[in-house]
Amino acid sequence: MNIKDINLFHGNDESFYKKATENLILQKCKSKFVFFNEGDINNFEAYILKSGIVILSKMNRFGFETSVDVRYAGEIFGWTTLLDNIPRTAKITALVDCEYWRIPKSLFNYLIENKVFTQNLLKYYSNYIRINENFITFSNSGAVIDKLLFQLLRIGVVNKKEDSSIIHNKFSQAIIASFAGISRETVSRTVKILKEKNILEFDNCKNIHINVRL
Numbered sequence: 001m002n003i004k005d006i007n008l009f010h011g012n013d014e015s016f017y018k019k020a021t022e023n024l025i026l027q028k029c030k031s032k033f034v035f036f037n038e039g040d041i042n043n044f045e046a047y048i049l050k051s052g053i054v055i056l057s058k059m060n061r062f063g064f065e066t067s068v069d070v071r072y073a074g075e076i077f078g079w080t081t082l083l084d085n086i087p088r089t090a091k092i093t094a095l096v097d098c099e100y101w102r103i104p105k106s107l108f109n110y111l112i113e114n115k116v117f118t119q120n121l122l123k124y125y126s127n128y129i130r131i132n133e134n135f136i137t138f139s140n141s142g143a144v145i146d147k148l149l150f151q152l153l154r155i156g157v158v159n160k161k162e163d164s165s166i167i168h169n170k171f172s173q174a175i176i177a178s179f180a181g182i183s184r185e186t187v188s189r190t191v192k193i194l195k196e197k198n199i200l201e202f203d204n205c206k207n208i209h210i211n212v213r214l
Contacts, residue, residue, distance in 0.1 A: 001050050003101075006074050008048070008120045016114060023110075025102040026050065031170070035092040036078065043088065044105050046079045052098025053168060055175070056090040065091070067178040070155045076124070082108050095170050144182060148190045149199075151179040152210055167208040 003009050003020055029035075036043045038058055049071050056069040056077065068090065071077050077092055082105060103111070111117045131154065155176075156165035167176075173191075177184045194200035199214045 001073055006048060008076065008117060008124065010120060011116045012114065016116075019110065020107070023104070023107040024048075025104070026099065027102060028099050029094050029097070031094050031096050031098075033094040033098070035094075036088050038088055038091045040088040043078075044082060046082050046103040046108055047077050047092075048101045048103065049073050049075055049077070050099040050101060052100070053095040053170070054098060055093050055095050057093065057178070058090050065178070066181070067175055070095075072157060079108075079121075083112075095175075096168070144186060145190055145193065147182065148176070148180050148187065149194070149210075151176065152200075152208065153212075155179060156208070156210060158212070163212045165210040165212055167210070169206040169208075171208075 003017060003024065009017070009020065035047065035054070051073050054071045054077065055067055056071070057065050057067045060066045078088070080086075081088055112121075134150070152167055153165050155171065156167045158165050173184045173187045177187045180187065182190075191200060194210075197214070199211050201209050201211075203209060
């Protein structure tokens with residue numbers, strides 16, 4: 001992946017790409033690396049994931065860490081702090097080894113003045129709001145199977161050709177339970193039911209495949 005493949009940068013000119021390339025800082029990290037913690041006030045950089053998976057988590061009112069979102073290659077995190085200058089609102093942890101671009105605040109100021117970039121950023125956050133509105137709807141559902149399926153589809157990667165969604169094997173049952181707001185034991189029982197209905201299956205690498213049509 002290069003910067004022209006990133007949706008936020010689509011539709012710009014060569015001078016924009018040159019400026020971005022010269023100022024983006026490419027780095028790598030191992031799994032379990034923490035980019036920043038919820039409440040941090042001394043980290044004012046944004047990030048774009050080049051490869052890998054990161055998980056966003058927050059402390060709930062009972063003091064337990066809860067997984068709330070996931071980012072894949074080409075997606076962004078850490079941007080809201082640069083927009084509103086408030087402390088970090090979530091903890092970001094690498095689920096697998098990752099490559100990512102750091103965006104210093106000086107570059108962010110340049111980007112935000114670019115009309116095409118800001119339009120792309122607005123589209124990104126509009127889509128994010130719609131997804132979270134759906135999350136609220138399904139989280140209010142009384143059916144555990146609905147809650148779990150919605151979260152599996154939300155954190156998976158869709159393969160439109162095969163009408164399936166794939167969840168990486170690094171998403172343990174404990175992590176999935178944290179996303180769905182249910183116990184790990186409930187995840188285990190519900191996954192068994194979904195397998196029996198042929199809605200869900202595991203491949204040889206223990207990745208989860210969901211039949212979207214079913």
